[in-house]
Amino acid sequence: MDARAKSVVTDDPLWLRLLTAAAVPLAVLCAWEIAARAGWLNVYLLPAPTAVLRAGAELARSGELARDVGASVQRVLVGFVLAIVTAVPVAVLVQRCRTAEKLLRFPLNFVRATAPLALLPLLVLWCGIGEATKWAVILLVGFFPILLNTVAGLQSVRPQWLEMARTLDLTPLERVRFVIVPAAMPVFVAGLRLAFGNCWRALVGAELIATSVGLGYLIMDAQAIARTDMVYAGILVIGTLGFAADRAFVRLTRGLAGGGDALAED
Amino acid sequence: MLNGLDLLAESGQVHAILGFSGCGKSTLLRLIAGLDTADAGTISFGQVTAPRIGVVFQEPRLLPWATLSENLALALRRVGLSRADQARRIAAMLELVGLGGCGDLHPAELSGGMAQRAALARALLRNPDVLLLDEPLGALDPLTRRQMQDELVRLRAHFGRTTLLVTHEVAEAVRLADRISIIADGRIAHSFVVRAHADASALEAAILQTLFAAAPTARAA
Numbered sequence: 001m002d003a004r005a006k007s008v009v010t011d012d013p014l015w016l017r018l019l020t021a022a023a024v025p026l027a028v029l030c031a032w033e034i035a036a037r038a039g040w041l042n043v044y045l046l047p048a049p050t051a052v053l054r055a056g057a058e059l060a061r062s063g064e065l066a067r068d069v070g071a072s073v074q075r076v077l078v079g080f081v082l083a084i085v086t087a088v089p090v091a092v093l094v095q096r097c098r099t100a101e102k103l104l105r106f107p108l109n110f111v112r113a114t115a116p117l118a119l120l121p122l123l124v125l126w127c128g129i130g131e132a133t134k135w136a137v138i139l140l141v142g143f144f145p146i147l148l149n150t151v152a153g154l155q156s157v158r159p160q161w162l163e164m165a166r167t168l169d170l171t172p173l174e175r176v177r178f179v180i181v182p183a184a185m186p187v188f189v190a191g192l193r194l195a196f197g198n199c200w201r202a203l204v205g206a207e208l209i210a211t212s213v214g215l216g217y218l219i220m221d222a223q224a225i226a227r228t229d230m231v232y233a234g235i236l237v238i239g240t241l242g243f244a245a246d247r248a249f250v251r252l253t254r255g256l257a258g259g260g261d262a263l264a265e266d
Numbered sequence: 267m268l269n270g271l272d273l274l275a276e277s278g279q280v281h282a283i284l285g286f287s288g289c290g291k292s293t294l295l296r297l298i299a300g301l302d303t304a305d306a307g308t309i310s311f312g313q314v315t316a317p318r319i320g321v322v323f324q325e326p327r328l329l330p331w332a333t334l335s336e337n338l339a340l341a342l343r344r345v346g347l348s349r350a351d352q353a354r355r356i357a358a359m360l361e362l363v364g365l366g367g368c369g370d371l372h373p374a375e376l377s378g379g380m381a382q383r384a385a386l387a388r389a390l391l392r393n394p395d396v397l398l399l400d401e402p403l404g405a406l407d408p409l410t411r412r413q414m415q416d417e418l419v420r421l422r423a424h425f426g427r428t429t430l431l432v433t434h435e436v437a438e439a440v441r442l443a444d445r446i447s448i449i450a451d452g453r454i455a456h457s458f459v460v461r462a463h464a465d466a467s468a469l470e471a472a473i474l475q476t477l478f479a480a481a482p483t484a485r486a487a
Contacts, residue, residue: 164327167299167319168392169344178340182331 047229052236055229064218069237071213072203075131079138079206080199084192087143091150108147116140117205129210137206142195149191153184186253193249200242268293268304269452275396275445277312280422280429282443284436284473286481289449291432295321295398298430311395320389322402326381328373334360334384335369341391355391362424363387364417379410383417390424397429404434415441436470436477446473450480 012020029049035041036048043051059065090108094101116137127133157180165175207216215238222230268290275281285291296302298309299321311317328337338356347355360366363383373381382402389397402418403411415438422442433439439446446458456476458469 160323160325160327161329163301164321164323165340166301167321168341168388170340174340174343178332179329182329 044226044228047232051229052232055227056233056236059218059230059233065237067213068215068218068234069241072207072215072238073241075134075206075214076138076196076199076203078131079135080142080196082135082139083142083146083195083199086139087146087195088150091147091154094147095151095154108144111140112144116202120205120209124209133209134206134211138199138202141198141202145191145194145198146188147191149187149194150184153187153191154180156187157183189249189253193246193253196245196249197242200238200245204238268297268449271307271449271453273447273454275428275430277427279444280425280431280442282431282433282439282446283449284433284439284446284477285449286477287434290452291449292400294449295400295430295432298396299398314395317395318392320392320394320397322382322385322389322397322399324401324404326373326378326385328376328381328384328388330373333370333372334365334376337373337384338369338388338391341388344392359387359391360384363390363421377410378406379414382406382414386418386421390421395427397425399429399431399433401432401434403438411438418442436473437466440466440470440473448473448476448480455480 032041032046033049036043036046036051047055056065059068090104094104119140120133120137123133123136127136161179161183162175165179170178203214204216204219207214208220211217215234219231219234219238222228222234271290271294273281273283273294283291283294293302297304299319328334329340335353335356338359339352342352342355345352357366357369360369363386365380365383365387368376368380368384373384376384382405386402403414406414419442431439431442440460444460446460448455448457458473458476460469
């Protein structure tokens, strides 16, 4: 089944797939570059791609970029890990205890429907303007995909499998290790991927408040000093890192979901 | 559901249990397997206090993300073997049930019959004192079912001390069992002893007659 899944992806050779993926962006960039150099564009609003690259190189050389990337990645990771360690226990509780599920359904859905950025003023009041507020924003956007997917993952554990495990005298811990975790894993990892994407996108929002370091700050600061090329460079870095992280998650999902169609057969 | 049921399964024998759907055949096996608990009554296993019980359900219940070998290895968790010994036992057991060399396959790559062989192998790996077969061939097509019956006859020597076979099919019970009990109204309505070289079709006819006589006619109307 693995082979079948792969064959769909690898029908074309790698170079052709890369070319297909890059064709439209490259064409747009070329047209953009030409238009900027010909003076058809307002280069303050739309600086040429080469100018953006130069700005990026300038940021990289000065060490500013590394510092901002480091700060942002650290924030996202802290928030993301906090989201995991809070969402997973809640998911297990909700899944295992009907009363907890009934009690928590409404409040959880209410908070989920509230935009984290709307809570920002409150978070500033509660957590101050330090790192804690940024972590809290990222935690809030990462929490729900992890919660919902962990619950869905646990629901995909078939009672028949658990019964079979009991007839083999597996201990509760072994049942978790050999049945529950592997059964729930594909959906759980999909939730992590979703959550990480959310966290990364919420980063700039979180870095709007009183920061002096981070990719969000970099963009805001560049705008303040009228360096649009740097704004674009910052956006480019955020996009690239987010994309890379997402690809990494896809890889991870493939590795963990060895029995990918875990739900297809019994 | 079961009430006043008294069943003595002889050590070393295959004891088939027949009855209409909903008569409590499977409930009986689940009670013996410890999956359900009875409101009253006792289940004892002769001198054995903590018997090893092997169960084969109607569906194979193999974990789809694990290979056959990994699935079977779960049955050896309580045995405490070295990795090499474990692999050897699993390979030998797969060979025995006709799945030699299939250890690296995933359940999705098996036919229904093969998956059920694997489930049987998993149960036998425990070297069970009691083997419980809950309509193990019930989900198979008629041809595969027939083939698997031959297979079970061949494997009887490996079944362990005592086997309980729940089935819907009278011919299957006659082919596989030493003793056949019919459950009706929550108790054993009748028991038959299957003698070697006896006239199988006459026995089948007698069993069918008893079954229909014990049928829940009041509800059937």
